Amino acid sequence: MKKINEIFYSLQGEGYHAGTPAVFVRFSGCNLKCDFCDTRHEEGTEMENGDIVKAVEQYPCRMVILTGGEPGLWIDSALVDALHASGRYVCIETNGTCLLPENIDWVTCSPKQGTSLKVAHVDEVKVVYLGQDVSACLDIPARHYFLQPCSCQNTDEVIAYIKQHPVWRLSLQTHKLINIP
Ligand SMILES: C[S@@+](CC[C@H](N)C(=O)[O-])C[C@H]1O[C@@H](n2cnc3c(N)ncnc32)[C@H](O)[C@@H]1O
Ligand SMILES: Nc1nc2[nH]cc(C(=O)O)c2c(=O)[nH]1
Ligand code: SF4
Numbered sequence: 552m553k554k555i556n557e558i559f560y561s562l563q564g565e566g567y568h569a570g571t572p573a574v575f576v577r578f579s580g581c582n583l584k585c586d587f588c589d590t591r592h593e594e595g596t597e598m599e600n601g602d603i604v605k606a607v608e609q610y611p612c613r614m615v616i617l618t619g620g621e622p623g624l625w626i627d628s629a630l631v632d633a634l635h636a637s638g639r640y641v642c643i644e645t646n647g648t649c650l651l652p653e654n655i656d657w658v659t660c661s662p663k664q665g666t667s668l669k670v671a672h673v674d675e676v677k678v679v680y681l682g683q684d685v686s687a688c689l690d691i692p693a694r695h696y697f698l699q700p701c702s703c704q705n706t707d708e709v710i711a712y713i714k715q716h717p718v719w720r721l722s723l724q725t726h727k728l729i730n731i732p
């Protein structure tokens with residue numbers, strides 16, 4: 552059984568796949584307590600892998616985004632296999648502190664200060680930028696490096712930093728700008 556906070560259909564708002572229709576599976580609970588966290592995730596309902604796949608199958612898109620809370624606390628290769636068998640492309644949003652199954656299609660890692668990473672494979676690094684030293688995040692091997700303003704509040708600061716350090720790209724939380732989930 553896995554504890555699920557919500558399953559909803561929207562567009563990926565952030566990072567490399569921004570604009571892509573996706574079903575979000577939000578797992579309950581997290582091992583960190585980031586001051587800036589914009590998500591309520593503690594409440595939840597217990598679901599089997601089959602129930603999760605059935606809920607995802609209500610929607611016509613190919614992309615599924617496992618998020619939370621911290622989905623790495625819950626997920627296993629059997630869930631990812633079941634989503635693959637249902638024809639889905641499986642992405643995860645993770646803080647990187649958990650070992651993940653290797654069959655996930657796309658890993659977005661958002662490292663948090665003072666934590667050590669256990670995630671083995673990362674496609675995109677996406678850091679919430681609040682003026683901290685982010686240079687060590689570039690040591691994580693990945694295909695893309697994004698800085699994301701905190702709740703769309705400090706975009707000017709993020710743009711200025713990126714213009715000085717052009718290995719980074721801007722990720723806006725576009726869903727908040729257009730008022731969708
Ligand atoms: C809610 S977290 C869930 C997944 C995982 N726990 C993590 O932190 O990556 C999803 C994404 O939202 C980002 N995030 C959380 N609060 C934010 C905020 N106030 N502004 C911008 N991004 C935020 C996280 O850094 C992460 O990239
Ligand atoms: N539209 C939309 N895109 C997102 N990308 C990552 C999200 C998350 O909370 O993990 C999120 C979210 O909550 N909504
Ligand atoms: S790791 Fe992710 S879900 Fe957990 S508190 Fe931080 S931003 Fe929120």
Ligand SMILES: [Mg+2]
Binds near residue numbers: 590
């Ligand atoms: Mg969110």
